[in-house]
Amino acid sequence: MSQLDKTFIIKGMSCGGCVNSLTRVLKTVPGLEPLKIEVGKAQLRLDERVTSQIVKDAVARAGFEVVSEA
Numbered sequence: 358m359s360q361l362d363k364t365f366i367i368k369g370m371s372c373g374g375c376v377n378s379l380t381r382v383l384k385t386v387p388g389l390e391p392l393k394i395e396v397g398k399a400q401l402r403l404d405e406r407v408t409s410q411i412v413k414d415a416v417a418r419a420g421f422e423v424v425s426e427a
Contacts (some may be wrong), residue, residue, distance in 0.1 A: 358404050362392065365412060369421040370396045382419040386411060 376394050383391045388404040401412065413423045
């Protein structure tokens, strides 16, 4: 299975509690591995099953918004 590392810029995060909340939600998504989560940014390893929309939906479930990705 191929994997891709991507960085997502996230709006609405302001503290360590936000980081913890987002990390908990992201860990529930099959095929997604959080590499580094910090205020305003998430570096993730995605396998081919995980689309950008799946990531955006997970981030929204945590109460935040993806504003860009690289």
